[in-house]
Amino acid sequence: MPWPPELFSARALERLLEKRRRAELVSVPFFDGLLSGDLDALLESFAGEPLLHHPVLGRIQGTQAFEAYVADMNVWVAEREVSFEDGGHIVLETRGFEEVVVHIDGGKVALPLAVVADHPHDGRLTELRIYYSSWALTGRHAVRPPLLQRDPTVSTSDVVADYQSALAAGDVDGIVACFEADGYAREPAGVPYRHSGTRDLRKFYEQLFSNGGGIPLEHCALVDDGQTCALEYNVTRWGKTDVPPQAGVAVYARGPSGKLAAARVYDDVDPPL
Incomplete structure (x- = not known):
């Protein structure tokens, strides 16, 4: 590819x-x-x-x-x-x-x-x-305007849909429950920002949602073969803060039980935390 x-x-x-x-x-x-x-x-x-x-x-x-x-x-x-x-x-x-x-x-x-x-x-x-993300290269974030428009026909399913709902609502319990016991979430900056296992995931998402709410995404395009999917999106709000609309993609890999083995994010949004 x-x-x-x-x-x-x-x-x-x-x-x-x-x-x-x-x-x-x-x-x-x-x-x-x-x-x-x-x-x-x-x-x-x-x-x-x-x-x-x-x-x-x-x-x-x-x-x-x-x-x-x-x-x-x-x-x-x-x-x-x-x-x-x-x-x-x-x-x-x-x-x-x-x-x-x-x-x-x-x-x-x-x-x-x-x-x-x-x-x-x-x-x-x-x-x-x-x-x-520019973070690994420069130590700074760069605002990247949307590449795609929100598409209301883009529909996630199963655990990916559950994850999106919990992410938008700022639901820590709900989002941690989407992962396998040894699953991980990786931030755009790479391996040093990888959070594995229930305890680390909970700590990570508590911080992520500490700005007064969740992170609703505008869904733009989806590639999904049933095992792994890539969701292209726009971020417009983070908790209580409106942010400049920015493009990103997240990759979700399903594990043996159907829950998430991994969630890897590629965007350059500066978290208002």
């Missing part, structure tokens, strides 16, 4: 297969594609002109802008000793997502990142949306 393997040259694909020690690839991961050197394959992956939404660079639209982005990324990866740790991914008929931890400066900085892809036209992309 998100690049179709059949578009890459035989040489580029062979390098990718060798790197990943696989006989075949269903899809080419985002950064593997960017660093493959096969720019034509990346451009042909889009149904129309390239469109990518970046947390810092904003909207990258059109062939020229996208080519410049790919070139800059390749230089940045080399200069900053960047490596990539794959997380989960889902590729469904019209949309998919993947998670990556980007290790920068030889591993001194670890940046959790998520990419969501819309591909409703025979697997060809219409746009890509990248999500991460």
Whole structure:
């Protein structure tokens, strides 16, 4: 996810297969594609002109802008000793997502990142949306305007719906009950802000709801294969405080019992706590 393997040259694909020690690839991961050197394959992956939404660079639209982005990324990866740790991914008929931890400066900085892809036209992309928090890079939050509008037809189910209800209501008991006994919630800033087990989860959500209420999200888009889902949203209020509307995505992984094994958040909202 998100690049179709059949578009890459035989040489580029062979390098990718060798790197990943696989006989075949269903899809080419985002950064593997960017660093493959096969720019034509990346451009042909889009149904129309390239469109990518970046947390810092904003909207990258059109062939020229996208080519410049790919070139800059390749230089940045080399200069900053960047490596990539794959997380989960889902590729469904019209949309998919993947998670990556980007290790920068030889591993001194670890940046959790998520990419969501819309591909409703025979697997060809219409746009890509990248999500991460600036906190790991700069120690500051950056306001990121919404990328999508609220969609009232987006409907979560089972434990994810229970989690959303408890999150909106500021219900600590209800939200902790959504997790497996060894489940965890990870904040956008990464592993140092991971809260595991019932005790730590309760402490975390008590703090999260300490501004006089919950965090109702505007649901915008959903990718869900029944095991893991990615929910794109806008945040407009945190407890009693209205905040500038901001975009984010959260990934929810269900555990053996159907409760949440993990909740991983990718946004850059500065909590008014």
